Amino acid sequence: MYDVVEVLVDGEALVPEAYRVDAPGRLVRTDGECWPDCQDMAAPTTEPGTFAVTYRWGLALDDAAIAAVSELTCHFLKGCSPGSCGCKVNRNVNRMSRQGVEVWNDDPAQMYREGRTGLPMADMWLAMVNPHGLTSPSRVYSPDYKPPRSTMWP
Structure with a gap:
């Protein structure tokens, strides 16, 4: 809470x-x-x-989390209009090199399997709060342990 x-x-x-x-x-x-x-x-x-x-319910968001969610929201609002959705990336080109500049696109399927969005701030925040890419929080249960009562709010 x-x-x-x-x-x-x-x-x-x-x-x-x-x-x-x-x-x-x-x-x-x-x-x-x-x-x-x-x-x-x-x-x-x-x-x-x-x-x-x-x-x-949940946790208070810090400034980095708000920036990451804002970037993702902006991406959805800009990219998902009738007739188009998502990033304007040519998925047929994987790697391109011209005049000493090399550009490559990640495989979207691999990127999503790794839990990344393709957006810099959102991916940086996700890596910061979940560096090992866990899909759920760790838990340890003991039938004998009863946690002490403590005040959580205010």
Whole structure:
């Protein structure tokens, strides 16, 4: 969980000082009150008898991540118009040399297998945050270990 946007109890928003998030994703009330025992699931969240939590999932993005996503988004918006999509690269030419300048195109299938996009900033950011090209995060499980409770937000 990245952060809690809003907590509504009986249609009223709680101030952020009235709760915190403990690992693993437990919402804890800190103002001395209790959470509701039940709610009217048919009523809108703005009505009495309801309880709702709005939160964002994931991690906060740094400037490099925002630049990489912006480059990828711009590429999609520019390149995917009716009649054309993607980079304007002649896929029939793999390597070209002229007047001392050599230009080559990566094989798109190989590039995508390696987890690259073909865009410099996006590929640089991907290599920075995932240098070994892992497809999922590493995990170790133990049935005996119970992690201690810790505050994650605010």
